[in-house]
Amino acid sequence: MGNDFFGQIDPPQRLLMGPGPVNVHPRVLRAMAADMLGQFDPEMTAYMNETMALYRQVFMTDNRWTFLVDGTARAGIEAALVxxxxPGSKILIVRAGRFGLLLSEIAERIGAEICTLDLPWGEVASLEQIEEALRTHRPQVLACIHGDTSTTMAQPLDGVGALCRTYDVLSYVDATATLGGMPVKTDAWGIDVISAGLQKCMGGPPGSAPITIxxxxxxxxxxxRHVEAGIRSGDTDNGRGARIGSNYFDLAMIMEYWSERRLNHHTEATTMLxxxxxxxxxxxxxxxxxxxxRHKAGSTAMVAGLRALDLTVFGNDAHRMANVxxxxxxxGVDGEQVRQRMREDFGIEIGTAFGPLAGKIWRIGVMGYNARKQAxxxxxxxxxxxxxxxxYAARRGAGVDAALATCQHGLWQ
Amino acid sequence: MGNDFFGQIDPPQRLLMGPGPVNVHPRVLRAMAADMLGQFDPEMTAYMNETMALYRQVFMTDNRWTFLVDGTARAGIEAALVxxxxPGSKILIVRAGRFGLLLSEIAERIGAEICTLDLPWGEVASLEQIEEALRTHRPQVLACIHGDTSTTMAQPLDGVGALCRTYDVLSYVDATATLGGMPVKTDAWGIDVISAGLQKCMGGPPGSAPITIxxxxxxxxxxxRHVEAGIRSGDTDNGRGARIGSNYFDLAMIMEYWSERRLNHHTEATTMLxxxxxxxxxxxxxxxxxxxxRHKAGSTAMVAGLRALDLTVFGNDAHRMANVxxxxxxxGVDGEQVRQRMREDFGIEIGTAFGPLAGKIWRIGVMGYNARKQAxxxxxxxxxxxxxxxxYAARRGAGVDAALATCQHGLWQ
Structure with a gap:
């Protein structure tokens, strides 16, 4: 092993046009270069409160409980579900791609009874299908993905919250891939819990999961809720529901930490905050x-360009995400060879795919800071x-010209 | 709510001499300002492999499985335990402070049968006490804290791994508060799993948990292990043990992600890495x-200075941590008033305490970048x-003089 310290961090310049992570907005990186504060310093708790207020606007909600879970987007999903x-309660999961499967993976480990509304990869559920599944299964919780990058489709959510309230069901949505790039209308949709990440349309790095409740x-x-023995002041602090199966993801405790009580839980990840x-x-x-x-214009230009290269865009135009x-x-084309040329000759990354779509489609992101005409x-x-x-006999120049033409049609600022 | 964006991140300059987080080494903050790489780019996976090699040296181990859990130190603890x-198996937990209690908190939620070796806050367990408890309880896992900042004591661990192997017990140690400041001799002690954080003696920010297995x-x-349905290639991927109760903290899956197989799990938190x-x-x-x-010299100087101010240092000199x-x-002195003056007049933070020691002791860290004579x-x-x-009638100047004198005695570089 020896005394090898390796070189300093010095990544090559990349234009990341895959499904995420993408390039981080330079202002975000600069903000992250600031030094620490004590976790209960008034300046730190003020930053926490401001972060809550900012994410209320991002999530288009008045929810008091809008904060960060310290981990990647997947940490937000698990915190919400657990x-x-x-355990033993029923959850209905809409599954139409990899991340729908992830929801049931997590719910299985919680010990939930799982019912699913399964769709082929690339499709979305109609409100009627959701209502029928709610009526059939009568779950405690409905969970689905807003934009599933594995299929590039966005599940329409207008009306879903109202349906859930009719059937007395709590609703959860993962908006990791859409937050910041497509409207995530928490209150208008009436969704109970939405979580996300920073590394896609938010233009930040992976490692923090905004959530609203x-x-x-x-x-x-x-x-x-159950308060930790080490900091408990009396047994009256504990609730009567089934104890949450994780300490780190116990949103009751995390809410106490973000509340004015500031009950110590983890040490907030200052730099990520x-x-x-x-x-x-x-x-x-x-x-x-x-x-x-801007995101819509970016993917409109991208789609126009791809089609002008005589490529076939995946999925139904009506439900395609605005950002991937x-x-x-x-x-006859080797997808990985093309990706490697893109990376090595141009320093540009486009994405591969998972599961039934592996080796069949590329996934091209137009997200956050990279949702720019130039990119x-x-x-x-x-x-x-x-x-x-x-x-591959592409018409040379046709993709760029077609994309530029969408800008002239006013779709791009 | 309105359009309030608040000001840009601009924390006041603080010297953080509490139990953590402490000031981050400037080189670490600069490294974190680099932009993203794709998560499977060769440059990114090279950084991951280098990080593994570096942390093997930090943990003084040859363990192949030495990597990062994406979350704060507490995420590392939960990943290790879950x-x-x-569920249903026996865990023996050494509890002599707040973080020992945290271990049982987490283990309870896993559904383990919990046995404890309980000691008054401020004491440590002897090898004989540990052996007796192992013999009595015959647990599957022994868990303890190396340095519990709530009491400032360090549990001696030499011989603990050998004992555990004699009784066929897996051992876990939380070294969050000691890694980088005191020797954490993973292999010499024979401990099976050790996890930590960055925000104390490692001189980094909270939000990443190094672990070795x-x-x-x-x-x-x-x-x-169980491979996710969305990326599974065949049912033979799954192991026969009880499925791990968390997806995010499933170390089997995280190992696959850090292995040459690079099975996708979370998206690695690039900036934290x-x-x-x-x-x-x-x-x-x-x-x-x-x-x-350097850490030992720093706390020797601090202790000398505190004693010269006629203050009484908490706990047994033989077991005191070298860094808090x-x-x-x-x-007759109001501890919070003093802390407030320290913060407001000098920009220096010292720590308060938890549980039975709340309001009775301050905790002063000498950690990482702040383990400096000047600080x-x-x-x-x-x-x-x-x-x-x-x-309080302190002899003016006596603390500084006594601390300086330890430097002249060669204890400080």
Whole structure:
């Protein structure tokens, strides 16, 4: 092993146009370079409170309980499910891609009774299908993915919260891949708990999971709370619900930490909090509508460019995410060879795929800081050249021209 | 709510001399300012492999499985326990402070049968006590805290691993507060799993939990593995042990992600990995022995200074941690008033305490980047002034002089 310290961190310049992580907004990286504060210093708790206020705007909600879970996006999913779903209770999961499967994976480990609404990868559930499944299964919790990057489809959620309230069901949505890039209308949709990550459309690094929780979900979770023996002041602190199966992901305890009580739980990941806070500030200064329009324009340009290269875009236009596009790898082309050329000759990353779509489609992200005209045009130009090098007869220049033309049509600012 | 974006991150300058987080080494913050890489880019996986090699040196081990859990130190603890301890199996926990209680808190939620070796806060267990408890309870796993900052005591661990192997017990140690400041001799002690954090003696920010796992513990954990349906290639991937109760903390899956198979699990927290890697580089360039000596010299100076101010240091000298010192708040002095003066007049944080020691002792850290002569002297000078302002008749200048004198005796470089 020896005394090998390796070189200092010095990553090559990459344009990350895969499904995430993508390049981080430079302001976020700069904010993360600030030094620590004590975890209960008034300046630190003020930053925590400001972060809550900022993410209320990001999640389009008035939910008091809007904060960060310290871990990657998947940590937010697990915190939501383990805190909402009691062992033995029923959860209904909409599964139409890898991340729907992940939800049932996590719920199985919690010991929930799992019912599913299964769809082929690439489809979304209709409100009627969801209602029928709710009526059939009568779950305690409904869980689904907003944008599943494995299929590039966005599940419509308008009306889902109202349905759940009709059937007295708590609702959970994973918006990791959409938050910051498509509207995530927590309150308008009436979804109880939504969690996300920073590394996609939020323009931050992976490692922090913003979450928002409705009052009724918070009441359900707080009924399951148990205060740690080391800091407990009396037995009256404990709720009567089934104890949450994880300490680290116990949202009742994390809420206490983010509340004015400031009951110590973990030590907040200061640097990630700085980054999450700055990512939200960048987003809100741009304006939600402008930001969603920028993402939409970016993928409109990308789709136009891909089609002009005679490539076939994956899935139904009506439900495609505004920030990641699947595209079929043409017959006779080795998808991994193209990705390698993109990376090595142009320093651009596009994504591979999972499960039934592995080796069949590429996934191209237009997310966060990279939802820019320049990034889209560079990617299309590089893709054309790499396809040509692999023997695919693309019309040279057609992708870039078509993408540029969408800008002239006013779709791009 | 309105369009309030708040100001940019701009924390006041603080000298953090509490039990952590402490100030981060500037090189670590600079490393964290680098932009993202794709998670399976060769440059990224090379950084992951280098991080493994660096932390093997930090943990003084040859363990292949030495990597990062994406979360704060507490995430490392939970990942270790949920992966090692099967529901219904017996765990023996040494409890002599808040973090010992945390271990049983977590184990309870796993559904383990819990046996404890309980000691008054401030004491440590002898090898004989541990052996007797192992013989009495015959647990599957023994768990304890190396340095419990709630009491400032360090549990001696020499011989504990050998004892555990005699009784066929897997051992887990939380070294959050000691890694980087005191020797953590994974292999020499024969401990199976050790986890830690960055925010204390490692000189990094909270949010990443280094962990090391012996081959025999890895075999035990891998027997419990289940591959996610979304990325599974065949049912033969699954082990026969009781499935691990968490997806995020499933060390079997995290090992697959850090292995050459690179099976996708979470998206590695790139920025935190950059920071963890740089913190280890800073440590190894300094040299383990030099770094431990620096911490020891720092707390020797601090203890000398505190005693010269006629303050009483908490606990038994023989077992005190080399990096955090408890000191009794003198009769008639309001501990919180002193802490507030320290913070407001000098920009220096010292720590409060938990549980039975709350309001009785302060905890003063000499950790990582702050284990410096300058930081110790500044703290003692400020403490003296704040004590005097609260009416405590300290001999002015005595603390600083006594601390300086330890340097002249060669204890400080």
């Amino acid at each position: 805190s909402l779903v009691e 409705s009052d009724r979900a918070a009441a359900h979770i707080m009924a399951r 700085y980054g999450a806070r700055e990512a939200a500030r960048v987003m809100l200064e741009e304006g939600l509508e402008a930001r969603f329009a 596009t699947g595209v079929w790898i043409p017959e 889209v045009l560079q990617t299309l130009g590089a893709l054309e050249a790499c396809l040509a090098a692999e023997g | 992966s090692l301890v099967e 012996s081959d025999r513990a890895a075999a035990h954990i891998m027997a419990r 950059y920071g963890a890697r740089e913190a280890a580089r800073v440590m190894l360039e300094e040299g383990l022995e030099a770094r431990f000596a 010192t408890g000191v009794w708040i003198p009769e 110790v002297l500044q703290t003692l000078g400020a403490l003296e002034a704040c004590l005097a302002a609260e009416g």
